[in-house]
Amino acid sequence: MATDITARIIKQEQVGLGQYRMNLYAPEIASRAVPGQFVYIRCSSSLDPLLRRPLSIHGVNRERGELLLLYQVIGRGTSLLAAKRQGDQLPVMGPLGRGFTLPEPERRVILVGGGIGVAPLVFLGNELVRRKNPVLMLVGARSIHHLPLGREGGNNVPFNVTVATDDGTCGYHGPVTDLLERALAGREVDMVYACGPGGMLRQTAMLLARYGLPGEFSLEERMGCGVGACLSCVCKTTGEGERPFRYRRVCVEGPVFRADQLVWDQEECING
8 A cells, every 4th residue: 555655855866967866764665665666756845847756666774764766867857856955855655556576586587777777676686685586787878977876887786787888988888688688698597677768678578588588677657647547657568368459557557567468569669
C-alpha cells in the first residue's frame, strides 16, 4: 500500500552533467520499498507544474528511514527539484509499482544500465549481493561527464562495474550492449536486468532471445496519475489467446516487465 507523505531533504548533490542524487527522510516509504519500485514527487509547492514526477528508488537505509533518489534534469519539474536544498520538504507518494523478481541465491546476474537507468539497478544490485548473488553491472553513457555513478563507474557499490561511453572518453568506446554481448558469450549468466533508453532495451531483448536467457526490464515512462487510473503510461506487451498484443500500465503492472513480454515497434520505442 502506497502512502502520500511530506518528506524532508537530508542531502542533495550534483553527481554528473544535469544529474542529481537526493537523500530524503521518508521512513514510511523506506521501510517498505523493494528494488524496482518508484516514488511520485511533487516538485514545487504550487500546481505548476501540475503533474508529479516519477523517480526510481535508488536505494534505502531502513535504519535511518532514508530514501535515496538519482535523477536527470530534463524539464521544468526536475529543474525545480534540482533547485531544492537541505531541509526543504516535498510531497512524496510511494512506494509504487511492481518491483524486480529476485533470483535464487548464487544465481549469476548482469545489470545493464543506460544513463540514469542505473538508478533502480543499484538498489537491486545491493540487494542481490546481500543475498549472495554474483553481480556484474554494465553502465553506458554518452560521455564521461554523463556517467551517473562517477568517472570510475561507481566506487561505492559492492559489485563489479564496467563502463561504456559513446564517445570513448571513459571505458569501452561504443554502446553498452556490446559489453553485454561479450559478457553473454564469455561467461555463465542466469539472469539479466536492465533499465535505460528504448533502443538499448530492444537490443538487450534481442541478445537475451539469442542466448535463451531470462531478463527483466524497468521501463522509464511519463505518467499522469501514477496509480493506474489515467492510462497515460501504457506499454505494448504480448497478448493472450487470440489477442496478438495488449497494453499494460507501466505505473501498476510495471515498471518492471519480463523482457519477453515487451513488444517493440520499428522506432525502438517502448510505447505501443
